[in-house]
Amino acid sequence: SHVADLIAAGEVVERPASVVKELVENAIDAQAHAITVEIQNGGMSLIRVTDDGCGIAPGEVETAFLRHATSKIRSEYDLEAIGTLGFRGEALAAIASVARVELLTRRLEDTLGTSLTLEGGVVTGKEEAGCPAGTTLLVRDLFYNTPARLKFMKKDAAEGAACLAAVQRQALAHPEVSFKFLKDGKQELLTPGDSQLRSALYAVLGRDMALGFTKVEGSGEGMTVSGFTSLPACCRGTRGYQFFFVNGRYIKSKTMTAAVEQAYANQRMVGKFPGCVLHLTTKLNAVDVNVHPTKQEVKFGAERQVFSAVYYAVLAALGADQS
Ligand code: ADP
Ligand code: MG
Numbered sequence: 001s002h003v004a005d006l007i008a009a010g011e012v013v014e015r016p017a018s019v020v021k022e023l024v025e026n027a028i029d030a031q032a033h034a035i036t037v038e039i040q041n042g043g044m045s046l047i048r049v050t051d052d053g054c055g056i057a058p059g060e061v062e063t064a065f066l067r068h069a070t071s072k073i074r075s076e077y078d079l080e081a082i083g084t085l086g087f088r089g090e091a092l093a094a095i096a097s098v099a100r101v102e103l104l105t106r107r108l109e110d111t112l113g114t115s116l117t118l119e120g121g122v123v124t125g126k127e128e129a130g131c132p133a134g135t136t137l138l139v140r141d142l143f144y145n146t147p148a149r150l151k152f153m154k155k156d157a158a159e160g161a162a163c164l165a166a167v168q169r170q171a172l173a174h175p176e177v178s179f180k181f182l183k184d185g186k187q188e189l190l191t192p193g194d195s196q197l198r199s200a201l202y203a204v205l206g207r208d209m210a211l212g213f214t215k216v217e218g219s220g221e222g223m224t225v226s227g228f229t230s231l232p233a234c235c236r237g238t239r240g241y242q243f244f245f246v247n248g249r250y251i252k253s254k255t256m257t258a259a260v261e262q263a264y265a266n267q268r269m270v271g272k273f274p275g276c277v278l279h280l281t282t283k284l285n286a287v288d289v290n291v292h293p294t295k296q297e298v299k300f301g302a303e304r305q306v307f308s309a310v311y312y313a314v315l316a317a318l319g320a321d322q323s
Contacts, residue, residue: 012094015153016043016142017162019099022091023137024170027051028177030135033193036180037167042159044142052134055107058114062123064103065116067093095139097121098146102138104131120145164188168204169250172243172277175200201228201277205241209234209275214320216278218313221305223282225313229260230275232267232318241275247282251298256280259310263318278310 013019020037027035030053040046056064067090095101096118106113106129115129143149153159160183171179171191178193191203202210212234218225230241244256256278264274300306 012090013098013142015162016047016159017166019043019047019095019139019142020049020163021166021170022095023047023049023139024167026091026137027053027135028170028174030054032134032177034178034180035170036182037163038182039160039163040184042153042156043163044153044156044159045140047139047142047163048136050134050136052132055110055113055133055135056103056105057107058110058112058128061103061105061114061116061126065092065096065101065118065121065123093121098149099142099144100140102140103135104129104138105135106131106133108133160184169243171200171204172197173245173248173250173279197227197277197279205275209241213275213277214317216276216313216317218309218316220312221302221309223280223305223309225278225280225309227276227278229263229278229314229317232264232269232274235264235267235269235272235274237271237273239273242273243277245277245279246298247280250296252296253298253300253306255300255303255307256310259307260314263311263314267318274314276314278314280306280310282306 012022016039020039020043024035024037027049030051032051032053034052036048036050038046038048038050097120100120101118103116103118104113112128113131113133115125115127115131116123117125143153164181164183167179167181167189171177171189175191175197176193176195177191179189179191180187181189189203191200198210201213205213210228212231213228214231216225216227216229230236239257242257242260244251244253246253260274260276260278261269
């Protein structure tokens with residue numbers, strides 16, 4: 001029902017950055033190599049995400065906007081061991097119910113693509129369309145029909161910054177994908193998509209900051225930890241440069257934060273925090289990702305093992321650097 005859609009929408013779509021996150025995740029799930037995100041007015045008037053992924057079949061475009069329509073969960077087992085990013089089939093339905101949406105999509109094997117337009121979740125047009133292979137999702141006038149939600153939006157600059165942060169996280173999660181981010185026509189991020197985390201790190205943090213990072217590689221407790229962590233001399237007065245990923249998914253974890261900071265405990269760190277980009281790889285079912293759709297704080301089945309894997313990997317990286 002319409003009411004159910006609006007309630008679901010509020011859970012998934014809190015602000016423009018949540019739209020960006022969901023659309024980019026869909027593009028990644030579609031095996032895109034290049035993803036472009038454009039926003040205008042902090043994403044409030046326009047968000048456009050273009051990918052060169054698998055596209056959607058002409059007969060499936062409406063289905064993609066139905067609640068709980070997902071092509072990604074095939075069994076109960078899949079629900080427990082979620083490998084793809086999208087996991088509830090709610091994002092497109094939720095976004096479409098609170099905005100004006102245009103989908104343009106073509107599969108490589110089709111000669112013609114499809115364009116579908118929706119307003120407030122209602123389909124207003126469907127046509128065959130000539131377009132490049134891949135998918136473009138255009139989201140205009142976010143929350144135009146939910147004034148209560150509109151009131152909670154911050155200034156465009158803050159919403160735009162949150163959109164950029166969402167793209168940066170995905171860029172660090174997926175160095176194999178080239179990300180481009182444009183804000184009001186100005187390019188603010190371009191990653192090469194050369195599969196090197198180091199290149200993505202340079203693009204996201206800038207050369208000066210990236211040079212202060214050293215490589216982390218470790219394994220133990222049935223998991224691997226890899227990435228980069230800042231040299232003690234290059235730590236900053238904020239935790240804003242800490243990025244954690246589990247099995248390719250950006251997460252927040254008090255355990256991983258504590259493990260990293262503990263590894264710096266014998267450094268002089270008054271008022272300073274390490275930066276890091278750490279990827280933890282573990283058996284899928286060791287992590288509970290099926291938490292609230294927008295909350296990124298995860299629970300591990302094995303907090304202590306995660307702590308020590310991260311702690312020792314970072315400690316080794318700092319030690320190796322000093323020798
Ligand atoms: P979920 O990602 O959880 O499956 P969504 O509502 O985000 O749910 O998307 C619904 C469906 O639409 C997806 O399962 C997928 O089949 C299709 N889809 C969405 N975005 C894309 C895209 N960029 N490329 C190809 N297919 C897409
Ligand atoms: Mg999705």
